[in-house]
Amino acid sequence: MEGNPSLVPVGTITAFAGELDPTWLASQGWLYCDGSELDQTQYAALYSAIGGNYGAGHSTFFLPDLRGRFPRGVDLGAGRDPYVLTRSPSNKGGLSGNNPGSTQGYHTALPTLSFTSEKTGGHQHPVQHLPKSSEGLATAGSHYGIWPDSKTWTGSAGDHTHTVNGGDAETRPINKYVYFLIKFDG
Numbered sequence: 001m002e003g004n005p006s007l008v009p010v011g012t013i014t015a016f017a018g019e020l021d022p023t024w025l026a027s028q029g030w031l032y033c034d035g036s037e038l039d040q041t042q043y044a045a046l047y048s049a050i051g052g053n054y055g056a057g058h059s060t061f062f063l064p065d066l067r068g069r070f071p072r073g074v075d076l077g078a079g080r081d082p083y084v085l086t087r088s089p090s091n092k093g094g095l096s097g098n099n100p101g102s103t104q105g106y107h108t109a110l111p112t113l114s115f116t117s118e119k120t121g122g123h124q125h126p127v128q129h130l131p132k133s134s135e136g137l138a139t140a141g142s143h144y145g146i147w148p149d150s151k152t153w154t155g156s157a158g159d160h161t162h163t164v165n166g167g168d169a170e171t172r173p174i175n176k177y178v179y180f181l182i183k184f185d186g
Contacts, residue, residue: 006186011049013064013071015178029185035065035090046184053101055091062091064101066180070172074100083107108171 006029008014013033016025022032031038031046037060040047047061055062075081075098087102095101 006183008183008186009049010045010183010186012183013066014181014183016181017178020179025181029183030181031063031184033064033066033180033182035067036063037061038063043184045186046182050100050182052093053090053095053099055089055094055101057093062094063182064180065090069103070175071180072104074098106170 016030020032025032035054037057038046040056040059040061043061050061050064052061054064072081075084077098081104083104084098087097087099087104089096090101090103
């Protein structure tokens with residue numbers, strides 16, 4: 001296409017919201033970023049642009065695999081990725097560290113808030129429906145008790161810890177799904 005260069009350089013990754021029709025996309029010069037292994041000769045322009053950044057074999061190379069992943073800009077000394085040196089190659093033969101194609105596992109930052117009790121040292125906890133008396137009707141098996149609707153406080157204890165449970169399977173911002181495509185032909 002000499003004399004008529006594409007406005008979109010080969011190797012460009014873009015978000016796509018349309019239908020994933022690989023045949024039609026290929027006719028437009030785009031491939032789905034699914035980590036596929038491609039022939040270096042058949043996709044020479046793309047291999048020239050991205051090389052083995054995402055992994056390579058003897059005569060093959062890999063597309064980026066952005067399924068279920070967030071892209072992140074290479075840090076290049078900005079200091080915004082404290083784990084830049086622990087980044088791994090996407091596939092065998094790929095780049096690691098501060099390079100395109102490197103990947104990073106899950107990390108969850110420590111909270112900026114601390115989880116502490118409202119009172120230090122000895123403190124009490126409320127307990128709902130704790131029997132206050134052993135007199136009354138049987139309520140569970142052979143146990144007797146009067147079960148009030150109000151809460152009762154536990155005895156005051158010394159310093160002790162509390163475990164915070166819960167959480168999700170990942171830390172992520174609010175997001176919407178799109179397909180990530182890479183330009184392979186100008």
